Amino acid sequence: xxxxxxxxxxxxxxxxxxxxxxxxxxxxxxxxxxxxxxxxxxxxxxxxxxxxxxxxxxxxxxxxxxxxxxxxxxxxxxxxxxxxxxxxxxxxxxxxxxxxxxxxxxxxxxxxxxxxxxxxxxxxxxxxxxxxxxxxxxxxxxxxxxxxxxxxxxxxxxxxxxxxxxxxxxxxxxxxxxxxxxxxxxxxxxxxxxxxxxxxxxxxxxxxxxxxxxxxxxxxxxxxxxxxxxxxxxxxxxxxxxxxxxxxxxxxxxxxxxxxxxxxxxxxxxxxxxxxxxxxxxxxxxxxxxxxxxxxxxxxxxxxxxxxxxxxxxxxxxxxxxxxxxxxxxxxxxxxxxxxxxxxxxxxxxxxxxxxxxxxxxxxxxxxxxxxxxxxxxxxxxxxxxxxxxxxxxxxxxxxxxxxxxxxxxxxxxxxxxxxxxxxxxxxxxxxxxxxxxxxxxxxxxxxxxxxxxxxxxxxxxxxxxxxxxxxxxxxxxx
Ligand code: FRU
Numbered sequence: 013x014x015x016x017x018x019x020x021x022x023x024x025x026x027x028x029x030x031x032x033x034x035x036x037x038x039x040x041x042x043x044x045x046x047x048x049x050x051x052x053x054x055x056x057x058x059x060x061x062x063x064x065x066x067x068x069x070x071x072x073x074x075x076x077x078x079x080x081x082x083x084x085x086x087x088x089x090x091x092x093x094x095x096x097x098x099x100x101x102x103x104x105x106x107x108x109x110x111x112x113x114x115x116x117x118x119x120x121x122x123x124x125x126x127x128x129x130x131x132x133x134x135x136x137x138x139x140x141x142x143x144x145x146x147x148x149x150x151x152x153x154x155x156x157x158x159x160x161x162x163x164x165x166x167x168x169x170x171x172x173x174x175x176x177x178x179x180x181x182x183x184x185x186x187x188x189x190x191x192x193x194x195x196x197x198x199x200x201x202x203x204x205x206x207x208x209x210x211x212x213x214x215x216x217x218x219x220x221x222x223x224x225x226x227x228x229x230x231x232x233x234x235x236x237x238x239x240x241x242x243x244x245x246x247x248x249x250x251x252x253x254x255x256x257x258x259x260x261x262x263x264x265x266x267x268x269x270x271x272x273x274x275x276x277x278x279x280x281x282x283x284x285x286x287x288x289x290x291x292x293x294x295x296x297x298x299x300x301x302x303x304x305x306x307x308x309x310x311x312x313x314x315x316x317x318x319x320x321x322x323x324x325x326x327x328x329x330x331x332x333x334x335x336x337x338x339x340x341x342x343x344x345x346x347x348x349x350x351x352x353x354x355x356x357x358x359x360x361x362x363x364x365x366x367x368x369x370x371x372x373x374x375x376x377x378x379x380x381x382x383x384x385x386x387x388x389x390x391x392x393x394x395x396x397x398x399x400x401x402x403x404x405x406x407x408x409x410x411x412x413x414x415x416x417x418x419x420x421x422x423x424x425x426x427x428x429x430x431x432x433x434x435x436x437x438x439x440x441x442x443x444x445x446x447x448x449x450x451x452x453x454x455x456x457x458x459x460x461x462x463x464x465x466x467x468x469x470x471x472x473x474x475x476x477x478x479x480x481x482x483x484x485x486x487x488x489x490x491x
Contacts, residue, residue: 013081013327020077020084021115024107027079035079035330042329044449044467047375048359048491049317050091050099050335054078057333059179059236059300060314061088062106062122065307066129067155070096072314073106074335075119081327083320086116086136090157095355096312096338098491104157106131112149112165113137119236119300121181122153123189123214129153130214132166132191134178144175148193150214166217167191167207172198177205179236182214183304185276189214192223194234194250202234202252206281220278225271226286230256235266239276239283240303242311242343246273246283249292249301249313260289263428265319268292268299272348292350294433295453295462296416296424297322298336311341313350317450317463325421325467326449334450336463351458352445361490366483369475370396373488374468378444378475380484382407384437388480392446393419393468400476401451401466403442410437412455414462420449421467433460445489 035054045051055078062073070093077084088106091099106117113135120133135147148167153159169177176196183190189209197203204223210216228234231252238249249270260267270292274285292301293315303313318324318333326332339350359377366380374393382388382405391400401419405412416422417429435455445452453462475486 013323013332015080015082015084019079020082022079022085024085031079038330042326042331044326046334046447046450048097048489049337049447049450050074052076052078052089052331052333053101054331056081056083056331057316057335058083058318058320059119059316060302060335061119061133062129062131063302063304063312063314064122064124064129066122066124069094071122071129072099072335073122080330081324081332086118088117088133095358096353097355097358102157104153104159106133106151106159108136110135110161111137112147112161115144119179121302121304123182123184125214127155130182131159132180132182132214134180135165136178145169146175146177148180162215164215166215167193170205170219173205174198174200176233181238181302183239185241185278188212188278190220190278191217192237192239194237196233200232201228202231202254203228204234204237204250208278221281223281223283225273225283229259229289230254236300236302238301238303240311240313240341241305242341242348245343246276247271247311247341247348248273248283248286249303251300260291262291263431264297265321265427266299268301268315270348272343272346290348291433293461293463294431295414295464296431297465298461298463303341310353312338312353313341314338315463317465319424322424324465325423334465337445337452339458347459349458350461351454352452359489359491360487362488364486366486368477369486372473372475374446374448374473375489376446377487377489378442378446378484379487380442380444380482382440382442382480382482384439386480388482389478390482391474391476391478392444392451393466393472394474394476395469395472396474399472400474402478403444403453405440405442405480405482407435407437407440410435412440412460412462414453414464416464416466419466420469420472423467431462431464433462435460447489
């Protein structure tokens, strides 16, 4: 939502309790609140930050401007979870309250070291002429959630990047801490810088090199790069902006992409054997995905269900954005799969055979099989006038299509109203998680994923089978 700069950058302490109360009241009026997804209490939620395992629990922060549905003075909001399904928001915040993050505590990562959580993030600093100085800075968080920021800047803006230099991700590789940072070169190309912690001291970083990963494309900026390891294979997740459509078929304003690589040569800052660039998600919104290698060996990721520079129907209620389910990454037959963590089944409250339903709670999971040589069409968020979110699984042609043009309140239609991906011409499954205004579709247990918002109007909560012979289960989900 458009909002004047002086409102977006107003000091947190200047907002009166009455203004905050009004925002709170307005948020409550929305008919679209999710039940088992993280949403901001107020204001805008964007990137997942600091996703990690700390003090025996999972930690997940989110980027937030708390005073409305706009990108303003950002903070990190803390949540924690034991099962990666139920998250509790605590009172802990990484506030923009230091000279090194005066215009926003921007995105970053976290890692538990010696009983404390190291937070590595971008301090967005602007001078009186609004010229930006992006600083990579750090803090320690203790078990009580007390945050102590470092006085020293960890990485200053190098002289070969523009003001677009942000989103440090710390990771450990063979016992050594590394970090990658998204950057824009002086000739406006997106790239990634690799650093390492000198003597493994995370308060001291040195530059290793510009990360080589099989060639960057036409993007002008890479946001939120993440390097994770799946069965020892490096997987680079990133959000390139301005990528030419000839290099990758995508429709969203910016895609969220990945490359699977074979090995990581730390000396030469090179990911060797990188695949072509691929879409991480085929839905209408998934961005800034963050991942980490959990101590139990799983590779976990979570995505922002939202996109930069897009207005949403919830904006009038002073909030925007949600967090995806936590997904586990695996590689099968050389292909990357993403699927919600096993504990997600704990939300299943009741089970019945999949069939048409004139009304639902819009909080359910479908586990559906689409036979080979068939074309099935389902309507979710359906009403009795034939409106709804249309999912077409065509196993004859090998294509899945999601059409939002008749689903709820329309928005972002400039970017098209349908999305598609290819599948094998064979029996196909879909696990579909619906949560009031969110839908996450996992084709063939996560071989392809569609993450999207839908903002249903009154009475748009049915399921219709328009054609084909899908069969399976319907699970009512309860948080
Ligand atoms: C991505 C992003 C990051 C930045 C953050 C600011 O959505 O633009 O690059 O750190 O959001 O909120």
